[in-house]
Amino acid sequence: MADVAFQQNRAASAGNVRKRSSLRSALKRKSTAAFLMTLPLILLISLLVIYPAFYSLHLATLNKSMQRFVGLANFQFLFKRETFWLVVEQSCIFAITAVIFKALIGFIVAHFVHNIPAKGQRKWRGMLLVPWVIPPAMSTLAWLWLFDPSYSAFNYTLSFFGIGPIPWTGDAGWARFSVILVNIWYGAPFFMIMYLASLKSVPEQLYEAAAIDGANWWQRIWYVTLPMMRNIIAITTLFSLIVTFANFDIVRVLTSGGPLDRTHIFATWAFRVGIEGGDIPLGASVSLFMFPILAIAAIFILRDINKRGNES
Numbered sequence: 001m002a003d004v005a006f007q008q009n010r011a012a013s014a015g016n017v018r019k020r021s022s023l024r025s026a027l028k029r030k031s032t033a034a035f036l037m038t039l040p041l042i043l044l045i046s047l048l049v050i051y052p053a054f055y056s057l058h059l060a061t062l063n064k065s066m067q068r069f070v071g072l073a074n075f076q077f078l079f080k081r082e083t084f085w086l087v088v089e090q091s092c093i094f095a096i097t098a099v100i101f102k103a104l105i106g107f108i109v110a111h112f113v114h115n116i117p118a119k120g121q122r123k124w125r126g127m128l129l130v131p132w133v134i135p136p137a138m139s140t141l142a143w144l145w146l147f148d149p150s151y152s153a154f155n156y157t158l159s160f161f162g163i164g165p166i167p168w169t170g171d172a173g174w175a176r177f178s179v180i181l182v183n184i185w186y187g188a189p190f191f192m193i194m195y196l197a198s199l200k201s202v203p204e205q206l207y208e209a210a211a212i213d214g215a216n217w218w219q220r221i222w223y224v225t226l227p228m229m230r231n232i233i234a235i236t237t238l239f240s241l242i243v244t245f246a247n248f249d250i251v252r253v254l255t256s257g258g259p260l261d262r263t264h265i266f267a268t269w270a271f272r273v274g275i276e277g278g279d280i281p282l283g284a285s286v287s288l289f290m291f292p293i294l295a296i297a298a299i300f301i302l303r304d305i306n307k308r309g310n311e312s
Contacts, residue, residue: 187240206224
């Protein structure tokens with residue numbers, strides 16, 4: 001009997017070993033198939049993203065005629081220019097201010113739409129997404145007409161209240177306000193739709209439990225909604241920060257960096273220096289300076305997400 005039991009245990013263990021080996025081989029086959037299926041996308045990303053990035057780094061080390069290696073001379077030249085630090089300051093103000101207001105407006109509008117009955121939500125979502133769907137260069141042309149100093153619709157409306165005329169794009173302060181306003185108008189619907197999707201994933205039982213505990217409206221948002229949405233808020237903020245820093249068309253169409261370079265950001269000034277000024281290596285150096293700023297922001301945001309993931 002002991003020998004029979006031993007043989008049965010041995011056969012069972014051998015069967016388990018075979019099952020594990022077959023499972024491992026199946027997983028290996030699936031991972032290989034998945035890699036082969038994503039290989040075209042990886043090659044496309046390498047072609048359209050990685051190669052231009054390294055080529056820009058190579059261009060930044062050349063002289064104006066792109067015939068001689070100069071190392072970090074272009075960056076040293078930029079650090080000595082007052083306009084460059086003005087562009088850095090304006091880019092940070094533009095991106096941070098716009099992202100904060102886009103997130104705030106998107107959060108408020110998402111709550112408004114979330115509380116609408118289900119039948120009416122589709123209509124409101126469609127209407128509120130219109131600014132984000134329209135190409136920004138096209139919509140900025142309409143804003144340019146609204147800000148026009150001669151026949152501005154805004155100044156015409158303000159004249160009834162005895163205000164104005166306001167030099168929307170002729171004064172440095174108002175021009176900065178104008179480009180930030182247009183960027184908020186264009187980008188807030190993206191935050192709205194992301195936050196709306198996140199709100200729908202919050203369990204209603206949490207709100208009911210908070211209400212039973214006596215939590216008011218603000219406490220339910222602070223202790224239930226925001227903790228459940230923190231990862232979505234962080235990822236959306238990071239994505240929008242990258243896109244806003246690299247924004248080109250709104251500033252280019254609305255102010256072209258004026259007046260007196262007071263609304264230039266990295267993308268528009270890189271275009272001015274590299275393409276219009278004929279110094280492509282220097283323009284590449286300007287555009288590459290966005291990388292360390294965005295890398296630092298990404299590290300802090302992603303580290304916070306990983307920390308919360310480990311805690312949970």
